[in-house]
Structures are given as C-alpha cells and as structure tokens.
Ligand code: LRH
Ligand code: MN
C-alpha cells in the first residue's frame with residue numbers, strides 16, 4: 001500500500017500543480033429562501049471578496065483563480081479589479097452570466113418566445129465577454145435557468161431551436177482564446193422542463209457550436225443515484241469536459257462543501273479524471289467550486305473544500321493502475337474493486353502535508369489560517385457586508 005514515504009514523484013508533482021478555482025459568491029452572505037444569516041467581516045464589494053480569495057490561496061497554494069458572477073460582481077473598472085487580484089497573487093477565472101434575476105426572464109431568456117428578450121439575454125453575454133477582455137478571463141460560463149412548469153406551456157422543440165440560435169450568436173462574439181462553458185441542471189427554477197436539463201443536451205449544443213464550447217458538470221445538478229463518474233468518463237473521452245462546479249448535495253442543489261456528503265463519490269470522480277489523464281492543464285478541465293457557506297465561516301469553508309478536493313485527488317493518484325488493469329483483464333471483479341478501495345482507504349493527509357511543506361506552505365492550511373487572526377481583523381474593519389446574490 002502507498003504511504004507518504006513511497007508516493008511516486010509524479011504523484012507529488014501532480015498534487016503540487018493542482019489548482020482549484022473559487023467562486024466569488026462563496027465569500028458573501030448566503031442562505032436559503034427562509035433566512036440569510038449575516039457574517040461579521042463579510043466582503044462589502046468584489047475587491048474585498050478577492051482579498052478573501054487570496055487568503056485561501058495564501059494558505060493552500062492551490063486556489064489561484066476566482067470566478068466572477070455578473071452582475072453580482074459589478075464594478076466600474078474591471079481592469080482595476082484584475083490588477084487588484086494580480087497584486088494579491090490571484091487572477092480572474094470564469095465569468096458567469098446571470099439570467100435568473102430579472103422579471104423579463106420569467107418565461108425564458110435565450111429561449112424566450114419574444115426575440116427582444118432573447119436579444120437582451122444575448123447582449124448580457126456580450127457584456128460578459130467585454131468583462132473577460134478587461135480581466136484576462138478566458139472562460140464564459142453559462143447556466144441556463146430557462147424552462148417551463150406545465151405541460152403545454154411552451155413548445156419544447158421550439159425552445160431548443162431558439163436556444164441553438166441564441167447560443168450561436170454568443171459563440172460568434174467570443175475571441176479565439178475564449179471558451180463557452182455550458183452548464184446543465186435537471187430541475188429548478190422550473191419543475192416540468194428545463195431547457196438544458198442534462199449533459200446530453202449541453203453536449204448537443206456544444207457540438208453544434210464548435211471546439212470552443214464545452215460542458216460544465218455541476219455535481220449538485222443530477223437526480224439522486226446518478227452515476228456522475230460515468231458522465232465524467234464520457235465527456236473526457238469526447239474532449240468536452242470543460243469544467244466542474246464542485247459542491248455536495250444530500251437532497252437537491254444544496255451547494256454544501258465538496259466531498260462533505262459523499263467523499264467516496266468525489267474520489268470516484270477524481271479517479272476518472274486521473275485514469276483518463278485529465279488532471280493536467282492541457283486537458284482543459286477547470287476544477288471550480290460552486291458553493292455557499294450559510295452557517296459556517298466562509299474562508300475556512302473554502303479552505304476545507306480545497307483540501308477535500310486535494311485528498312480525493314491524492315487517493316485517485318495513488319491507485320495501483322497496473323494491479324487494477326491486471327485484475328480487470330483477468331476478470332477479477334473483487335480484486336479490481338479492492339485495488340480502488342485500498343487507495344480510497346489510505347490516509348493521504350501526511351502525503352499532502354509533505355507536498356505543502358515542500359512548497360513552503362503550512363502543513364495544515366485550515367489551522368494556519370485560523371491562527372492568523374484574519375477573521376478578527378476583517379470583522380473589525382468591514383462593516384455592512386454584502387449579500388452574495390444567493391437565497392434572498
Ligand atoms: C445554478 C448554479 C449556476 C449558477 C450558480 C450560482 O444552480 O449552479 O452555476 O451560476 O449556481
Ligand atoms: Mn453551478
């Protein structure tokens with residue numbers, strides 16, 4: 001069995017190189033439709049959110065990018081925001097559009113029967129592309145909240161056709177170094193149809209668009225029991241897994257800390273990533289978090305999330321691939337399963353502590369951050385923190 005002492009240099013290198021992108025909205029106040037709890041020291045603007053992101057990166061060394069959500073992260077000067085990020089050692093990652101908070105979009109946005117509403121939604125994406133140009137971001141992330149609540153409410157096929165046309169216009173506005181990442185979700189905010197409910201629909205639209213379009217897999221957006229690692233394997237096989245939105249779910253789109261509800265599922269997902277050689281940067285998979293921290297402190301919550309992804313990755317990296325292949329080829333069902341379980345049941349925390357120490361980081365980023373006094377400092381300095389856009 002692999003221990004920290006025997007872990008191969010490639011395993012250490014892969015762990016040292018792994019990066020995870022943080023969502024700006026994880027740092028603002030959030031909650032459910034019942035209550036948004038306020039947190040002392042919560043950021044008052046996107047600049048302060050980025051300062052908090054930089055703390056997660058400072059202690060983990062693994063979170064050098066932040067996704068923005070427009071208009072939650074509206075500022076006058078995006079170049080100044082990007083410069084602020086870079087001064088703090090991080091950079092702007094994916095730009096998320098927002099089609100779910102305007103009355104105009106009640107019956108749809110990119111799928112709306114009225115061309116004027118569709119144009120408004122398309123123009124919003126063109127504004128997001130301008131934000132990408134100003135910040136150096138290369139990923140435009142689109143989650144389509146469109147759908148219907150009742151059979152017969154609208155024409156299912158007609159909505160797909162309108163969606164395909166709208167997406168073409170957005171795609172045509174991209175620069176050559178940009179990607180359009182299309183997310184899916186099986187329910188909510190609509191409960192009869194969603195216009196991009198699953199990876200198949202997202203993939204169909206991506207394939208029609210071209211090489212610059214890829215699928216986003218949000219781990220919270222599947223029906224209970226869905227085999228998510230199968231979807232990962234298939235999308236990687238097709239070169240169409242653009243990104244993850246990591247979080248964990250017990251019931252619905254809970255957006256809890258990744259790896260909290262089902263660490264074994266996270267391991268199985270990372271196992272497909274590792275065995276299909278999709279961990280390296282050239283594979284083009286952006287490992288992002290899409291979470292909120294309603295009752296727990298936010299920066300430690302993000303640090304814990306990064307560590308959970310690192311632990312699942314480490315376990316996937318130490319799988320004895322040769323023994324696994326041999327067991328698979330020889331039809332040794334239980335033997336093959338045992339190889340995976342051996343890796344899953346290994347305590348990789350000492351290995352990760354060593355990898356961090358080699359990078360000059362604290363072995364336990366969570367404890368080191370908590371000891372730093374930063375939470376007390378921002379609680380004293382920041383008054384009147386901002387609602388992240390969630391839950392109200
Ligand atoms: C939708 C979603 C999508 C949004 C984010 C805030 O449920 O997962 O990624 O942009 O939440
Ligand atoms: Mn998401």
Ligand code: MN
Nearest residue numbers: 218220221253
């Ligand atoms: Mn979601």
